[in-house]
Structure formats: C-alpha cells, structure tokens
Amino acid sequence: MIQKSTIQKEIHLSGIGIHSGKKVNLLLKPSYSGGIIFRRTDLDNLELALDPRKIETKSSTYIVSEECKIQTLEHLLAVLYMFGIDSLIIEINGDEIPIMEGSASPFVQAILNSGIVVLSEGKKSIKIIKPFSLEEQDAGFFFSPDSDFKITYSIEYDHPAIQRQELSLSLNLENFMKEIAPARTFGFLKDVPALRAQGLAAGGSLDNAVVLDEKDVISGPLRYPDEFVRHKILDLIGDLSLMGAPLIGHFKAQRAGHSLHLKAIHFLLDNPEFWTYI
Numbered sequence: 001m002i003q004k005s006t007i008q009k010e011i012h013l014s015g016i017g018i019h020s021g022k023k024v025n026l027l028l029k030p031s032y033s034g035g036i037i038f039r040r041t042d043l044d045n046l047e048l049a050l051d052p053r054k055i056e057t058k059s060s061t062y063i064v065s066e067e068c069k070i071q072t073l074e075h076l077l078a079v080l081y082m083f084g085i086d087s088l089i090i091e092i093n094g095d096e097i098p099i100m101e102g103s104a105s106p107f108v109q110a111i112l113n114s115g116i117v118v119l120s121e122g123k124k125s126i127k128i129i130k131p132f133s134l135e136e137q138d139a140g141f142f143f144s145p146d147s148d149f150k151i152t153y154s155i156e157y158d159h160p161a162i163q164r165q166e167l168s169l170s171l172n173l174e175n176f177m178k179e180i181a182p183a184r185t186f187g188f189l190k191d192v193p194a195l196r197a198q199g200l201a202a203g204g205s206l207d208n209a210v211v212l213d214e215k216d217v218i219s220g221p222l223r224y225p226d227e228f229v230r231h232k233i234l235d236l237i238g239d240l241s242l243m244g245a246p247l248i249g250h251f252k253a254q255r256a257g258h259s260l261h262l263k264a265i266h267f268l269l270d271n272p273e274f275w276t277y278i
Contacts, residue, residue: 001122006030006087008115015098021202024094031089042093052242057258072097074238079107081241082176102184102208124277128249139255141264146250153253165229183230186210
C-alpha cells in the first residue's frame with residue numbers, strides 16, 4: 001500500500017508574488033494530520049484546508065474562503081504531488097505563494113534538502129476507468145484509462161517563438177525534476193497593461209518569467225526549446241493534485257488553461273463512475 005508522507009524539516013522560503021507584487025514569507029511545516037492546511041499568519045493564523053470545491057482560477061489557481069484567498073498555488077502543489085507529500089502545514093503571511101524564479105525547481109530543491117518522512121497512514125490511488133472529453137471553444141480536455149500517470153499537452157500561439165508545441169510524458173519524480181519542474185511561467189509584453197489593470201502581474205519581471213515581445217523572447221535564453229508547453233504540464237500537475245490522491249490515467253489537454261483544468265476536476269468529482277479507488 002502507498003503511504004502518506006510529510007517533510008522531515010521545516011522549509012523557509014520567501015519571494016515576490018507574481019500577481020500581487022508583494023514580498024511574502026512561506027514556511028512549510030511537517031504535519032501528521034494526513035492533509036494539507038494553509039495558515040495565514042497575517043490573519044490570526046486563519047486556516048484553509050485544501051478543498052477543490054473552494055478553488056477558483058484567474059491566471060492562476062487559488063483557494064478562497066469568506067475571509068481571504070491564497071493564489072498561485074499550482075507550482076508548489078505540483079511539487080508536493082510528485083513527491084507524494086500530502087500531510088503538511090503551509091504558513092504564509094500574504095495572499096500569494098511566491099513565484100521564485102518562475103519555475104518549480106526552488107520548491108523541488110527545498111524538499112530535497114528537507115527530506116521526507118513516510119507516515120503510517122495509507123492512501124488510495126484514483127484510476128480512470130472510462131474516457132471522457134470536455135470542450136470549450138477551441139480548447140479541450142480529455143482523460144482515458146492508462147497504466148501510468150500520463151499527460152499529453154498541446155498549445156498553439158500565433159507567435160514565432162512558440163507556434164505549436166506538444167509533449168507527452170508518463171510522469172515520475174525523476175523526469176518531473178529534470179523535464180518539467182525547471183520550466184518557467186511565461187507571458188507577453190503586450191498583455192501586461194491589461195493584466196495590471198485587473199490587479200494581475202504586478203510582480204512579473206524578466207527575472208521570474210519568460211517574457212516575449214512581438215517577435216522573440218526578451219528575458220534571456222530558454223531552458224528548453226519547448227519550455228512553454230512544459231510549463232503548461234507543470235500547471236496541470238498542480239491542478240490535478242486537487243483530486244487528493246495519486247492518479248492513474250492519461251490526461252490530455254489542448255489549448256487549455258487553469259479554468260478548463262478545474263472544470264475537468266469538478267467533472268471527475270461529480271461523476272465517480274469514470275474512476276475507481278485502488
């Protein structure tokens with residue numbers, strides 16, 4: 001049986017929120033509760049359990065309550081999922097997980113430095129047993145049975161540095177750390193004024209994102225020729241982690257984003273005939 005796990009030592013991180021533009025301190029603490037709890041230390045230690053029914057999306061994935069929200073969860077959640085860490089207290093003194101340098105690699109390294117403790121409590125996996133598809137305008141999300149946790153993602157942008165990219169991987173911790181975690185978030189210079197008018201991207205910079213002008217990347221060399229689609233896979237892993245269990249199945253996204261990811265998760269939660277616990 002697969003067992004739940006937590007981190008061995010506390011992890012201290014700090015950085016800027018890519019949307020809020022504010023500096024935030026993050027403390028990950030070992031827990032034996034069997035769940036992931038967010039704690040807002042700036043709001044009298046207000047706690048939020050990681051509940052997919054309390055998740056919303058707007059250029060990132062965030063958890064909301066009547067009192068507060070915490071946004072840009074996806075990179076951290078992807079790392080926790082791939083390490084199998086499902087018992088944790090996440091203390092934060094602001095409303096956004098720091099973007100670090102735009103990828104999930106700083107979170108990976110922090111957990112490697114901390115170490116992992118396996119708990120006595122077991123956990124079940126979710127296995128997809130029937131295929132289904134969701135479509136939204138020119139975007140699509142499809143899932144089907146598979147013997148592994150597999151993601152296929154395709155994107156298409158009318159930009160010479162991106163155009164059409166597709167990548168398919170059966171994911172494990174090793175190839176996640178090497179092929180997916182280092183891929184950085186990306187954005188277009190022309191979209192910045194509109195995003196900031198919506199209260200977004202206030203902390204975005206050439207140091208924490210891949211930034212493109214009308215013709216090229218202006219923030220330095222890419223880490224992979226197809227870094228853009230790799231980052232979309234990173235985002236999807238973080239969103240799929242909201243299912244609350246290891247996944248066995250093939251998840252395929254076309255021109256999708258956080259909103260469609262979340263709709264697919266809600267569909268699965270509402271239609272348990274498409275999956276089974278094992």
